[in-house]
Amino acid sequence: MGRKKSATAVAKDESASSGVGLLVFTTVVGVGAGVGLYFWNRLKRRKASPQSRRCSKGVAMTHEQLDVLEGYKSKCTMSKDQLNALVDDFLRRMNEGLRSEGQMLKQLPSYVERMPNGEEAGEFLAIDLGGTNVRVVKVVLEDRKVKEVVAHEDAIPKALMRGTTKGLFDFIAKQVKLFMARHSARPTASGTKVPIGFTFSYPMKQTGIKNGELICWTKGFDIKDTLGKDLVGLLEASMREQEVEGEVFAILNDTVGTLAASRFADQDTQLGVILGTGSNAAYIESKGNISKLSAGGSDGGRMIVNIEWGNFKSDHLPYLAEDREIDEGTPNRGSQHYEKMISGMYLGEMARRACLRASREANLFGGTQRRRLEKPWSFPTSLVSEIDGLGSGRLPQVKKALSKALDILEASVSDGCAHFVTEVCRLIGDRSATLAAAGVAAIYRYLTQSGQVALDQRFVVAVDGGLFEHYPRYKDRMDKTFGDLLGGQAKRVELVHSPDGSGIGSAVIAAAAATSR
Ligand SMILES: Nc1ncnc2c1ncn2[C@@H]1O[C@H](COP(=O)(O)OP(=O)(O)O)[C@@H](O)[C@H]1O
Numbered sequence: 001m002g003r004k005k006s007a008t009a010v011a012k013d014e015s016a017s018s019g020v021g022l023l024v025f026t027t028v029v030g031v032g033a034g035v036g037l038y039f040w041n042r043l044k045r046r047k048a049s050p051q052s053r054r055c056s057k058g059v060a061m062t063h064e065q066l067d068v069l070e071g072y073k074s075k076c077t078m079s080k081d082q083l084n085a086l087v088d089d090f091l092r093r094m095n096e097g098l099r100s101e102g103q104m105l106k107q108l109p110s111y112v113e114r115m116p117n118g119e120e121a122g123e124f125l126a127i128d129l130g131g132t133n134v135r136v137v138k139v140v141l142e143d144r145k146v147k148e149v150v151a152h153e154d155a156i157p158k159a160l161m162r163g164t165t166k167g168l169f170d171f172i173a174k175q176v177k178l179f180m181a182r183h184s185a186r187p188t189a190s191g192t193k194v195p196i197g198f199t200f201s202y203p204m205k206q207t208g209i210k211n212g213e214l215i216c217w218t219k220g221f222d223i224k225d226t227l228g229k230d231l232v233g234l235l236e237a238s239m240r241e242q243e244v245e246g247e248v249f250a251i252l253n254d255t256v257g258t259l260a261a262s263r264f265a266d267q268d269t270q271l272g273v274i275l276g277t278g279s280n281a282a283y284i285e286s287k288g289n290i291s292k293l294s295a296g297g298s299d300g301g302r303m304i305v306n307i308e309w310g311n312f313k314s315d316h317l318p319y320l321a322e323d324r325e326i327d328e329g330t331p332n333r334g335s336q337h338y339e340k341m342i343s344g345m346y347l348g349e350m351a352r353r354a355c356l357r358a359s360r361e362a363n364l365f366g367g368t369q370r371r372r373l374e375k376p377w378s379f380p381t382s383l384v385s386e387i388d389g390l391g392s393g394r395l396p397q398v399k400k401a402l403s404k405a406l407d408i409l410e411a412s413v414s415d416g417c418a419h420f421v422t423e424v425c426r427l428i429g430d431r432s433a434t435l436a437a438a439g440v441a442a443i444y445r446y447l448t449q450s451g452q453v454a455l456d457q458r459f460v461v462a463v464d465g466g467l468f469e470h471y472p473r474y475k476d477r478m479d480k481t482f483g484d485l486l487g488g489q490a491k492r493v494e495l496v497h498s499p500d501g502s503g504i505g506s507a508v509i510a511a512a513a514a515t516s517r
């Protein structure tokens with residue numbers, strides 16, 4: 001049994017228990033008041049900024065989102081003065097590249113000196129190593145026409161882009177072998193071997209139509225032991241190992257092929273442009289102007305020059321913090337700045353970074369969705385063009401596309417957020433097309449000012465590449481910039497989509513090389 005307590009002891013107990021009671025009571029009141037204050041403030045905040053209320057109804061963006069968007073708009077939109085300054089810079093760099101090696105614009109001689117004239121004929125196999133795919137194309141040229149084109153492409157495994165030279169060229173040779181088995185490419189008059197045109201969509205130094213050495217990789221490739229190697233030799237060695245009976249008659253850049261393919265059909269073609277995984281252009285230059293080549297004088301002839309315009313850089317480019325971040329994450333850090341602002345490999349990543357920034361600074365998509373946005377390279381360019389194509393007039397479909405891409409509930413994407421993303425995608429698409437057009441306009445100015453192209457002449461620009469082909473209203477946006485930069489002369493510049501241009505052009509140039517042997 002417990003011992004009996006004294007009166008003092010009982011009093012202490014009672015005062016202790018009333019002290020504990022008071023403590024419990026003040027704690028409950030304190031916590032209650034804190035919770036009430038928290039919700040009162042939330043309610044006040046919601047009342048204070050009507051925007052947030054409107055955002056929950058999905059009508060508009062919040063002030064913070066509008067601020068972020070305005071920031072992008074002011075940086076991405078280029079004035080005519082800025083565009084003209086950019087063009088002047090580009091012209092200066094073109095001339096530097098013609099005078100000496102190792103310049104910003106490499107201005108690489110292609111050794112294609114006889115311009116296609118439609119007389120080229122025969123059956124050829126074009127092998128095209130691009131930034132995303134290897135394409136094998138059987139081309140039959142007959143009676144001034146492209147009689148047959150059979151193409152097959154396979155995505156290049158990412159591991160091969162950073163593997164070994166032999167691994168890559170064995171993969172290419174395997175694609176050729178599979179294609180020849182599938183499409184029974186026949187030996188031609190040139191003997192038992194199938195004449196091949198090798199389109200190589202990377203900067204290479206050539207000393208003839210049949211040779212090329214890799215200068216540097218771009219896009220997603222980074223295979224150290226290919227630099228300086230004889231690319232035709234590598235391909236022919238891998239083909240021999242795979243018992244593929246083919247002989248490479250020409251190696252060329254895809255811009256050179258695109259120009260040649262279009263010129264085969266239309267003699268007013270002056271420029272070949274690629275807007276695909278990467279971006280680049282080639283044009284026809286008087287050999288006398290390629291002073292690094294014709295130091296000993298020139299025969300007055302012409303040659304197609306591969307500009308390698310992706311490496312262009314200028315203080316007048318609308319460069320964003322996100323461009324710098326993207327560059328940091330690429331294997332060719334510090335180069336190809338112009339390409340990284342234009343081409344398909346990078347536009348999706350730009351959109352992702354812009355949305356991530358808005359998510360951090362302006363609560364776009366709320367907190368949880370941020371995890372999805374934080375994965376580099378997880379936003380495909382096809383999503384940017386899909387959303388840009390829908391536009392802010394079709395926000396329900398935009399929300400559906402975003403919820404699918406980010407794997408989130410459609411209901412969790414407010415109209416204000418969908419509107420923000422649509423505007424950002426439009427800005428990114430506009431910037432890409434404007435910059436690509438500025439490059440074309442610069443070359444137009446160069447050729448007309450040097451008297452190589454008359455002002456009243458058609459200036460046909462052959463364009464190939466998945467970005468130009470699939471991005472909505474890309475051509476229209478380029479045409480608008482031609483108007484801004486060239487005024488009345490803009491009507492001379494005709495953008496022509498040249499599908500399979502680099503493949504057909506490769507066959508056209510191989511045909512010319514085969515006949516001039
Ligand atoms: N729907 C699309 N909208 C915009 N760009 C696209 C779309 N689909 C593909 N692309 C872009 O096109 C590129 C592929 O271009 P393509 O010319 O076919 O291949 P490559 O660049 O390897 O020669 C992709 O890297 C991608 O950036």
Ligand SMILES: O=P(O)(O)OC[C@H]1O[C@@H](O)[C@H](O)[C@@H](O)[C@@H]1O
Nearest residue numbers: 130131201202218276277278280
């Ligand atoms: O056809 P793709 O892969 O988009 O390549 C376009 C351009 O991509 C650039 O990165 C290359 O330096 C160019 O040589 C090439 O023409």
